Amino acid sequence: MLTSVIRSPKVSLCVLLLSTSLLSPAASYAQAPPPPPHAQLRSIDVSGEGIATVAPDMAVVSLSVTRVADTAAEALTQNNEAMRGVLDALKADGVAERDVQTGEFSIFPRYSDPQTSQKDGNPQPQIDGYQVTNSITVRVRDLTKLGGLIDKSVKLGVNQGGQITFTNHDPKAALQDARRKAVADAMEKAKTLAEAAGVALGPVLTIEENNLRPQPVPMMRMAMAKEADSVPLAGGENNYTVVVNMRFDIKP
Structure with a gap:
């Protein structure tokens, strides 16, 4: 008995499409290989630093x-x-409540030299009083009043502290100036490197602010005493430093 087999055209078409789809990724990969690694290294990397100097307009003092x-x-x-x-x-003196903040408050006993105990003969510390300390931090926005304010505070009972930090209420303009100087510094370095290497400098590829570092502000400590005269102070200048990293393309 003969059995005839009839093959459907639809089945053959599906097999053909599946074979084509399996081969297409390999074909496309072979046609578009990735760029060589050295092509991604045609760049110049530099860092630039900018410093802006500005006089302080505010002081923070601890009392x-x-x-x-x-x-x-x-x-x-x-x-x-x-x-x-x-x-x-x-x-x-015109200091607003928002500019005064309690920084520390403590109560603790003060001990005298240890005394020998009658029970076991071991030295035992003796409490001979208690110490209470209340510390505040004051923002002084009018620097012309700073010396007189400290003098008056000492005469009214302040006997510790006196650490002063000169700062700026809004250093935004100084920081913007420092950023411009940092970018200009980086561009100048990149041009020098390109000229020395005999290549043509291309456009900027990346730029980022690496670090924002306000320089340490002038600080001073003063011994507090009720005999203190009006305190002479010098605010000096504050330096704000910005560092940027920039990458430049090298023209072919």
């Missing part, structure tokens, strides 16, 4: 009141009275 008494309650009362006088004086 502390410390009181010692036989009991913690007595030390706290004395400290509160002195600090109220300081805060009232700051307010009278």
Whole structure:
């Protein structure tokens, strides 16, 4: 008995399409190989630094009141009275409440030399009083008042602190100037390198700000004493530094 087999044209067409799709990625890959690695290295990388100098327009000063008494309650009362006088004086000099902030408050016992215990003979520390410290940080926006403000605070009871940081309320303009100088510095370096290498400098490929570093601001510490005269101060200048990294193309 003969059996006849009839092949459908649709099946043959599907097999043909599948074969073509499997071969197409290899064919396209062979037609478009990736660029050689050295083609991606035709560039010049440089860094540039810009510094902008500006006079400070604000100071941040730390002021502390410390009181010692036989009991913690007595030390706290004395400290509160002195600090109220300081805060009232700051307010009278035009310092806004938002520019005064408590930085530290502490109460701890003070110990005398250890005494020998009658029970076991071991030295035992003895409490001979309590110390209360209240520290505030003050932003002074009128630098002409800074010396007199410190002098008045000392006479009202401030006996620790005196660390001053000169800064700027809004350094945006100085930073923008530093950025422009940093980019100009990087471009000048790139042109010099290209000329020395005998190549033509192309356009900028990438640029990024690597680091933003305000230079350390002039600071000073003063010993607080009630005999202090009006404090002479010098604000100096603040430096703001910006560093940029730039990549330039090298023309073929």
